[in-house]
Amino acid sequence: xxxxxxxxxxxxxxxxxxxxxxxxxxxxxxxxxxxxxxxxxxxxxxxxxxxxxxxxxxxxxxxxxxxxxxxxxxxxxxxxxxxxxxxxxxxxxxxxxxxxxxxxxxxxxxxxxxxxxxxxxxxxxxxxxxxxxxxxxxxxxxxxxxxxxxxxxxxxxxxxxxxxxxxxxxxxxxxxxxxxxxxxxxxxxxxxxxxxxxxxxxxxxxxxxxxxxxxxxxxxxxxxxxxxxxxxxxxxxxxxxxxxxxxxxxxxxxxxxxxxxxxxxxxxxxxxxxxxxxxxxxxxxxxxxxxxxxxxxxxxxxxxxxxxxxxxxxxxxxxxxxxxxxxxxxxxxxxxxxxxxxxxxxxxxxxxxxxxxxxxxxxxxxxxxxxxxxxxxxxxxxxxxxxxxxxxxxxxxxxxxxxxxxxxxxxxxxxxxxxxxxxxxxxxxxxxxxxxxxxxxxxxxxxxxx
Amino acid sequence: xxxxxxxxxxxxxxxxxxxxxxxxxxxxxxxxxxxxxxxxxxxxxxxxxxxxxxxxxxxxxxxxxxxxxxxxxxxxxxxxxxxxxxxxxxxxxxxxxxxxxxxxxxxxxxxxxxxxxxxxxxxxxxxxxxxxxxxxxxxxxxxxxxxxxxxxxxxxxxxxxxxxxxxxxxxxxxxxxxxxxxxxxxxxxxxxxxxxxxxxxxxxxxxxxxxxxxxxxxxxxxxxxxxxxxxxxxxxxxxxxxxxxxxxxxxxxxxxxxxxxxxxxxxxxxxxxxxxxxxxxxxxxxxxxxxxxxxxxxxxxxxxxxxxxxxxxxxxxxxxxxxxxxxxxxxxxxxxxxxxxxxxxxxxxxxxxxxxxxxxxxxxxxxxxxxxxxxxxxxxxxxxxxxxxxxxxxxxxxxxxxxxxxxxxxxxxxxxxxxxxxxxxxxxxxxxxxxxxxxxxxxxxxxxxx
Numbered sequence: 001x002x003x004x005x006x007x008x009x010x011x012x013x014x015x016x017x018x019x020x021x022x023x024x025x026x027x028x029x030x031x032x033x034x035x036x037x038x039x040x041x042x043x044x045x046x047x048x049x050x051x052x053x054x055x056x057x058x059x060x061x062x063x064x065x066x067x068x069x070x071x072x073x074x075x076x077x078x079x080x081x082x083x084x085x086x087x088x089x090x091x092x093x094x095x096x097x098x099x100x101x102x103x104x105x106x107x108x109x110x111x112x113x114x115x116x117x118x119x120x121x122x123x124x125x126x127x128x129x130x131x132x133x134x135x136x137x138x139x140x141x142x143x144x145x146x147x148x149x150x151x152x153x154x155x156x157x158x159x160x161x162x163x164x165x166x167x168x169x170x171x172x173x174x175x176x177x178x179x180x181x182x183x184x185x186x187x188x189x190x191x192x193x194x195x196x197x198x199x200x201x202x203x204x205x206x207x208x209x210x211x212x213x214x215x216x217x218x219x220x221x222x223x224x225x226x227x228x229x230x231x232x233x234x235x236x237x238x239x240x241x242x243x244x245x246x247x248x249x250x251x252x253x254x255x256x257x258x259x260x261x262x263x264x265x266x267x268x269x270x271x272x273x274x275x276x277x278x279x280x281x282x283x284x285x286x287x288x289x290x291x292x293x294x295x296x297x298x299x300x301x302x303x304x305x306x307x308x309x310x311x312x313x314x315x316x317x318x319x320x321x322x323x324x325x326x327x328x329x330x331x332x333x334x335x336x337x338x339x340x341x342x343x344x345x346x347x348x349x350x351x352x353x354x355x356x357x358x359x360x361x362x363x364x365x366x367x368x369x370x371x372x373x374x375x376x377x378x379x380x381x382x383x384x385x386x387x388x389x390x391x392x393x394x395x396x397x398x399x400x401x402x403x404x405x406x407x408x409x410x411x412x413x414x415x416x417x418x419x420x421x422x423x424x425x426x427x428x429x430x431x432x433x434x435x436x437x438x439x440x441x442x443x444x445x446x447x448x449x450x
Numbered sequence: 451x452x453x454x455x456x457x458x459x460x461x462x463x464x465x466x467x468x469x470x471x472x473x474x475x476x477x478x479x480x481x482x483x484x485x486x487x488x489x490x491x492x493x494x495x496x497x498x499x500x501x502x503x504x505x506x507x508x509x510x511x512x513x514x515x516x517x518x519x520x521x522x523x524x525x526x527x528x529x530x531x532x533x534x535x536x537x538x539x540x541x542x543x544x545x546x547x548x549x550x551x552x553x554x555x556x557x558x559x560x561x562x563x564x565x566x567x568x569x570x571x572x573x574x575x576x577x578x579x580x581x582x583x584x585x586x587x588x589x590x591x592x593x594x595x596x597x598x599x600x601x602x603x604x605x606x607x608x609x610x611x612x613x614x615x616x617x618x619x620x621x622x623x624x625x626x627x628x629x630x631x632x633x634x635x636x637x638x639x640x641x642x643x644x645x646x647x648x649x650x651x652x653x654x655x656x657x658x659x660x661x662x663x664x665x666x667x668x669x670x671x672x673x674x675x676x677x678x679x680x681x682x683x684x685x686x687x688x689x690x691x692x693x694x695x696x697x698x699x700x701x702x703x704x705x706x707x708x709x710x711x712x713x714x715x716x717x718x719x720x721x722x723x724x725x726x727x728x729x730x731x732x733x734x735x736x737x738x739x740x741x742x743x744x745x746x747x748x749x750x751x752x753x754x755x756x757x758x759x760x761x762x763x764x765x766x767x768x769x770x771x772x773x774x775x776x777x778x779x780x781x782x783x784x785x786x787x788x789x790x791x792x793x794x795x796x797x798x799x800x801x802x803x804x805x806x807x808x809x810x811x812x813x814x815x816x817x818x819x820x821x822x823x824x825x826x827x828x829x830x831x832x833x834x835x836x837x838x839x840x841x842x843x844x845x846x847x848x849x850x851x852x853x854x855x856x857x858x859x860x861x862x863x864x865x866x867x868x869x870x871x872x873x874x875x876x877x878x879x880x881x882x883x884x885x886x887x888x889x890x891x892x893x894x895x896x897x898x899x900x
Contacts, residue, residue, distance in 0.1 A: 041886070046824070046887050047824050047828055050825055050828050051518070051828040051829075054518070054829045055519055058512070058515040058520045059515075059520045062508070062512040062522050065509075067531075067535060068501070068505040068508075068531060068532050068535035069505055069527055069528040069529060069530070069532035069533075070505055070527055070532075071524070071528065072523065072524060072525055073523040073524040074521070074522060074523040075521070075522055076520075076521040077521075078519040078521065080519070081516075081517075081518060081519030082518050082519035083519075084519075085517060085518035085519065085831075086828075088831075088832075089824075089827050089831075092827050092832055093824055093827060309885075309886070310886040311883050311885055311886040314886065315881075318881075332881075335883060337883060337884065337885040338885060339885045372546060374539075374543055375500055377539050377542050378500050378536075378539045379500070379501075379504040381535075381538075381539075382538075382542055407861075408858055410885055410888050410890075411858055411862050411888050411889060411890050412861050413885055413888075414862065414865040414882075414885065414891075414893070415865045417882055417883055417884065418865055418868045418869065418882050421878075422868070422874055422882075424868075424872055428871075428872065429868075430768075431765075431779070432785070432864075432867055432872075433761050433785060433787060433867055433871070434864045434867065435759075435787040435867075436496060436759070436760040436761040437496050437497060437500050438789065438860050438864065440864040441761075441864075443864070
């Protein structure tokens, strides 16, 4: 029986980073993964979608670049080739993770982890994979999440796909209906609409992407010109060739040869029942140090139901490992950035203005259109939408949130996360120099406008 | 005779930002500009080159994107259309600056400023434009710089152009020789080579771009595959159709129908002689508060010969205005980012490893290839070069410098400037969350590798 300091279950961005950090700290670590290194993020989520969206971006650019003198004929998008590139990317990243595990002496076992008991024996917690028993002094559960498929009539038809299944297509659909206008739904809508597919998004709420500033969600929706959005619309049924929804009592049927079901994700807690873990409404209940109710068992990432983002999972993994190796860290959610990789991108960090007001802050805010920025204007032109918005606590001059739509804001939002995490005040940020011309200057310029 | 609190001479990024900040602070401000709002940066520098490089990037992308399923035929680049787009961008930005001046009640006068005397009368310093006299309690000189043309035989032939003149071309040259492999030279080399021009760069030093980490300069040079670099080569003469250089005693002639002379820039100090300003070897001598030797006269931007970058000029303008309006700020150069907008981009902030060692720091450093990053791999593939390098003071764990090549690093370097300016330590940066997948994560990952 192999004995480890730490057994990590799940090799997604929560699990493999935790294993890496613990290995780097000198711990003897076992990483158990039932499918593939990198988890959903690398294999069926963040990475494949970004790979496809990059291809779509170049396809659109090639079509729209005549305005600055760049001309091409006969645009053709071949999904099967984009998918091949995507697979090559995934393989490269899996190899990278395998290398990191080796570098930090993390043992990797593939298979389904079973937990015969939550009680540690003298040799630690038992975990069984394919009949082989391992023991760990500490356990990190990083089992992730899976798509939630609501029991709408027709949900089990073969052309109704989850976000994972749709990544297996080799040919473009003709008409795609996306059920659910959250991040996953709008990213796929952006991809397919930009490569020529007719796309409808049906969303039950009155606006897409609930975590976004409502104004920026509207900007995104308007900029996604090729997509038809149906808001405040409840899907009632799906059949072989159509999706029927109800909006204010009126029924509409949309033709669809593929339907994407993207209404949310649920934590993977099957098989953990025997551990006696406390759950809350969303997943495994953890404290701010990532401890579950059972001493020695930690949970990180989507399975906790908190902040379902790859980088949140990674940070949770780091916090858990820090706390089990003599450190004392807490998981802070106030400076978690997020990005939506639509065309155009949207990104944010911290509170929206509405959230800040709801929490009782004395809010000061400023917003600027992206096209006030030199580089943005040079690259996207005066007709392009987009905005930067900064939300500040007027009592302390601390940044509460920064929200952007337009350009490559996913690459700029790291600066915003730094402002919030480092608790910089407005005057301090005014003195930071951003390079000119860069779209990132819009953050500083908006702060000067407060 | 109009009397102002502040007269700003030069409406580039040093001058117009100074005028804006002073106007916002309630000062009565006159801005004098001899040509066009925005100065060289907006009209003949940063903005037009970025506009052209963006077009070139899309041209290359359209040609190279077949690898992920995006196909086009018949690529054609029309320089005249790219130049028209560039002009539209410039016009838009000029209007933006004019709006800002109006918003902050800054009066704008076009014409050449003359200085009859450096001595303030009871009514302040006299400045004359087109025979009209204005007076200012304070003067900010922000007169910028111009290209330096060395007296190489043939330098005055009509096809030998400065960076400003080459932006007036309406047709692509067939063979371009760039004299000088600094930032301006390599950006133009990148642009023209990517749209199909045969380009040679002749550089006297042993490597291009002296401010770059030597390793990253080499990465950039290798990634600019279509350009032929001649290093350690001294141009001896230019004639109607060729450029002749000497390398280790051996002469080579390169055919050229256009020659770009980009060996450096010199401060614009003509007409300032009467003021009695102290100069140093580079330009107007200023202290860290941007004061010249004459109380009430300040100088900012390229004319000081310090940090010839648009954003440095803007920050100098802010510092000068803060100090003349009751504040107490100093100009810090340790956290000035820079970016080279070649394909691929290079960006940096702070000291290179070699500079840090030379200054006597106890240096710790780490570097990672860009392709270790998920998004970079998804978008650029495993053959793409690029690197992130972090330089730390091992005694304090403060960041001394961050240097990157590859991807859109110009948009990420703002985070590095923030780390340095806010004096964050390694452990603090490890706890900052960057969005996944973003290329900006490479900064954090490299810091974890220290």
